[in-house]
Amino acid sequence: MTERSVSFTLNGEQREAKVDPRTHLGDFLRHSLGLTGTHLGCEHGVCGACTVIVDGAPVRSCLMLAVQIEGSVVETVEGLGNPDSLSTLQQAFVTNHGLQCGFCTPGMLMTLEAYLRSTPMPTERDVRIAISGNICRCTGYEGIVQAALDVAATRADRT
Amino acid sequence: MSARYFGAAVTRLEDARLLAGKGQYVDDIELPGMLHAAFVRASFAHGRIRSIDTSDALAMPGVAAIYTMADFEDIAHGPMPPMAPHPLLKTPITYHPLANTEVRHVGEAIAIVLADSRAKAEDAAAAVVLDIEYLPAVSDATLACDANSPRAHSQHTSNIAATMKAGFGDTAAVFAKADHVLTEHFDIHRGGCHSMECRGVVAHIDLLTGALTISTSSQSPYMVRRHLAGYLKRDENDIRVMTPDVGGGFGPKANVYAEEFAVALAVIKCRRPVKWIEDRQEHFVATTQQRGQTWTLDVAFDNDGRMHAIRGRCIHDNGAYAPYGLILPATALASFPGPYALEALDLSLDVVLTNLVPTSPVRGACRPNVAFLLERLADRIARHLGIDRQEVRRRSFVRADQMPYSTGMKARDGSPISYDSGDYVGALNLVLDEIDAANFPARRNEAKQRGKLRGLGIASCVEDTGLGPFEGASVRVTPAGKVVIASGASSQGQGHRTAFAQIAADVLGVELEDVTIETADTAKFPLGISTIASRIAVTAGSSVQLAAHKVRAKAIAFASHQLEVDEHDLELAGGAVHVKGIPDMKIKLSEIARTLSGNTGMPMPGDMEPDLAATAYFNSNALTFAYGANACEVEVDPDTGDIRVVRYVVVHDCGRMINPMIVDGQIRGGVVHGIGNALFERMIHDEEGQPLTTTYGDYLLPMASEMPRIEIHHMETPSPRNPIGVKGAGEGGTIPAAACVISAVEDALGPNGPFIALHPISPQQVVTWLDRN
Ligand code: FES
Numbered sequence A: 001m002t003e004r005s006v007s008f009t010l011n012g013e014q015r016e017a018k019v020d021p022r023t024h025l026g027d028f029l030r031h032s033l034g035l036t037g038t039h040l041g042c043e044h045g046v047c048g049a050c051t052v053i054v055d056g057a058p059v060r061s062c063l064m065l066a067v068q069i070e071g072s073v074v075e076t077v078e079g080l081g082n083p084d085s086l087s088t089l090q091q092a093f094v095t096n097h098g099l100q101c102g103f104c105t106p107g108m109l110m111t112l113e114a115y116l117r118s119t120p121m122p123t124e125r126d127v128r129i130a131i132s133g134n135i136c137r138c139t140g141y142e143g144i145v146q147a148a149l150d151v152a153a154t155r156a157d158r159t
Numbered sequence B: 001m002s003a004r005y006f007g008a009a010v011t012r013l014e015d016a017r018l019l020a021g022k023g024q025y026v027d028d029i030e031l032p033g034m035l036h037a038a039f040v041r042a043s044f045a046h047g048r049i050r051s052i053d054t055s056d057a058l059a060m061p062g063v064a065a066i067y068t069m070a071d072f073e074d075i076a077h078g079p080m081p082p083m084a085p086h087p088l089l090k091t092p093i094t095y096h097p098l099a100n101t102e103v104r105h106v107g108e109a110i111a112i113v114l115a116d117s118r119a120k121a122e123d124a125a126a127a128v129v130l131d132i133e134y135l136p137a138v139s140d141a142t143l144a145c146d147a148n149s150p151r152a153h154s155q156h157t158s159n160i161a162a163t164m165k166a167g168f169g170d171t172a173a174v175f176a177k178a179d180h181v182l183t184e185h186f187d188i189h190r191g192g193c194h195s196m197e198c199r200g201v202v203a204h205i206d207l208l209t210g211a212l213t214i215s216t217s218s219q220s221p222y223m224v225r226r227h228l229a230g231y232l233k234r235d236e237n238d239i240r241v242m243t244p245d246v247g248g249g250f251g252p253k254a255n256v257y258a259e260e261f262a263v264a265l266a267v268i269k270c271r272r273p274v275k276w277i278e279d280r281q282e283h284f285v286a287t288t289q290q291r292g293q294t295w296t297l298d299v300a301f302d303n304d305g306r307m308h309a310i311r312g313r314c315i316h317d318n319g320a321y322a323p324y325g326l327i328l329p330a331t332a333l334a335s336f337p338g339p340y341a342l343e344a345l346d347l348s349l350d351v352v353l354t355n356l357v358p359t360s361p362v363r364g365a366c367r368p369n370v371a372f373l374l375e376r377l378a379d380r381i382a383r384h385l386g387i388d389r390q391e392v393r394r395r396s397f398v399r400a401d402q403m404p405y406s407t408g409m410k411a412r413d414g415s416p417i418s419y420d421s422g423d424y425v426g427a428l429n430l431v432l433d434e435i436d437a438a439n440f441p442a443r444r445n446e447a448k449q450r451g452k453l454r455g456l457g458i459a460s461c462v463e464d465t466g467l468g469p470f471e472g473a474s475v476r477v478t479p480a481g482k483v484v485i486a487s488g489a490s491s492q493g494q495g496h497r498t499a500f501a502q503i504a505a506d507v508l509g510v511e512l513e514d515v516t517i518e519t520a521d522t523a524k525f526p527l528g529i530s531t532i533a534s535r536i537a538v539t540a541g542s543s544v545q546l547a548a549h550k551v552r553a554k555a556i557a558f559a560s561h562q563l564e565v566d567e568h569d570l571e572l573a574g575g576a577v578h579v580k581g582i583p584d585m586k587i588k589l590s591e592i593a594r595t596l597s598g599n600t601g602m603p604m605p606g607d608m609e610p611d612l613a614a615t616a617y618f619n620s621n622a623l624t625f626a627y628g629a630n631a632c633e634v635e636v637d638p639d640t641g642d643i644r645v646v647r648y649v650v651v652h653d654c655g656r657m658i659n660p661m662i663v664d665g666q667i668r669g670g671v672v673h674g675i676g677n678a679l680f681e682r683m684i685h686d687e688e689g690q691p692l693t694t695t696y697g698d699y700l701l702p703m704a705s706e707m708p709r710i711e712i713h714h715m716e717t718p719s720p721r722n723p724i725g726v727k728g729a730g731e732g733g734t735i736p737a738a739a740c741v742i743s744a745v746e747d748a749l750g751p752n753g754p755f756i757a758l759h760p761i762s763p764q765q766v767v768t769w770l771d772r773n
């Protein structure tokens, strides 16, 4: 198959790349661009580990072809913060023990990042439903849920 | 030495890089010239391999090589070595790295395809032509016991690989004089592992050292090295095994796998780096699964509900192979009698081979099964006698004043099992208080007004932790004053780095951030066993403490010599050794480390041994026993059969806690795993051994929307059996959870409902039960 060119915005930077039409977005990010923060847990659209944000919406990068991001704005976990300057949400995961092995974590972060932008004041039930498409085998979810609630509460305080 | 970090809920040192997407998991490793592997796998459960035709596949674009077992003949041959040999298994029942004559479960690897991308390797794997003669398969362990059943291995005369026994006391006599005897049949379903990261291996030959170098998503890097060295007839030093960040283990990643061997053999053959990453479908058919068993138990008890004796028989579905020996079934027998003080016990367990994926320990191994059996029996006795469920337990548990308590059972080495410490009745009372059991009837009524059936469940357990023989650790202060801990204990998310740093930082008077950890690289530390059986805090944690104390003593000896001050007048704080009460009279650890690194031509001061470093191995010679009592409330919708766990309370005692936040995290995750076992996780096979649930659309895992908050209360009875007083915490959440949830569902269904002796249970099942009332 002949490669196609795609141009898109990735974590705030304009990018161009060549891509095999059958490559999904997750593999493209991980193996062509070296952004290995996005993880693949099932490659059939259920576990949510591969979630990235495309044009503001959380998307399963294992279910989207890389060629589909032409003209889009893509955000991955690498765009959230650095180890020495974590985002508020990332920091809330630290404080609430929202991760153990860290494998589901990038998908959880991106799902919640997109969710909290559109839903500033969720209830616990809302948060649980928001991440009901993300599997975590380690934490039992509680620390993740609390992290999101803490972020929402801090943001509400500030406004 | 004051504890600043030990016991504190400090946040984890691991987190920042993982949160920023900077973790290094095995699939994140790229090597120049690396080939990608895909396996050709058996598509039916039992068959004889007649021929494998790779010619079309080899001609496909990007394909570099395809190997079958026959291609490795010049390097190595025969079945893989058993990880845990057992005298009852006369011939080990292990895989070949690639099946050579017979396949015995769907998913067994037959050939390895190497190509320049994974997609091309998968395409070519699909083009390999297999000629396999169909053989009848057996997928049900009970049917497999029948003399006329097909054999899981065609050369065997029976599917029963071993019969294991355990017990003590005169069971016949106790049963003969008992007021009551009941018999129940239990069915505990096998489920899967489902670490969110599947398995994976990257291997290459290091050009500098010539060592076969392997990064693997494993709990047991040292076992991979040991067994691979044995298989290849190489020195262990010629093989280096590392575990990078590992995305969850939960037990199955403690096995040494055929794919690890096959990738290593392929690298030796093709002399190029090779990566294999298991996909989720493969995980369903090639990663070991958990604890499918059926049990028939008789229980003898008196009019007060005091349990006196149990006898029973188990059929244990071991799947097609026993890569892990008999460890899993052994944990079933060893978990008796749980918290119950029995006079007699008589158990027999048949280890049965079927044409399914092998089973091996998954979070709790068979301990959750035994908690389920014992707790269900306690509820059953209460129902039979019309007394409170908690009364059966209060009257039957080992009492705190009986500690240490010899259960009557024997350990693997023949020594008597003795519970070191604990208050099982106290834990039960506490959990009932915390869930407010006294006012449960009011909550049941309130739920009834809303059309819901509410039930209260209880379950307790005892958990052996700190399995021997050892894990070691070395502690070293660098000339920059940083502390480096090396250990063989691999981590899969348990926060070892933080916990070890907490221990060492206290002993050495440094900040947490000054401590770094190197674990699970066979080139960095000589020996290791495995991260299994809730053993690392006890074994490696104690070793870190012992090694740090040796380093501390050495720093003090050095400072005493330099400052001409008595050793007793010195202490460590702020990264220095200083005179007690005079913080300015000090020598920094960095300076000591620098001096002890040596200067050309200069003698060592005080003729001290070079290096501010020490190594220790804590031999864990006696198990430590953690325990817990759980209580939960469920609500059942009588129309749909939907079950919601609405409250879940844990009382847990794992001795002293290094980091309560990490302990709570382990318990929460463990409980949710157990709720999954009770309500969701169902690995279905047809009678031909075909798996029918190989996606997360079919195989349900517990999700955030269905899970309650888990409330945790600690009792802290320090273990006298190790220097830091800890017991393990990795599995204690899971062990009683399924029993607790099922107890609550049974309670919700009311006195006319069934005695529930199986799990998982489904909404359909609940509706059927309710219709029968
Ligand atoms: S990897 Fe995309 S949803 Fe699981």
Ligand code: FES
Pocket: A098, A099, A100, A101, A102, A103, A104, A105, A135, A136, A137, A138, A139, B196, B247, B248, B493
């Ligand atoms: S932290 Fe391990 S899967 Fe979520």
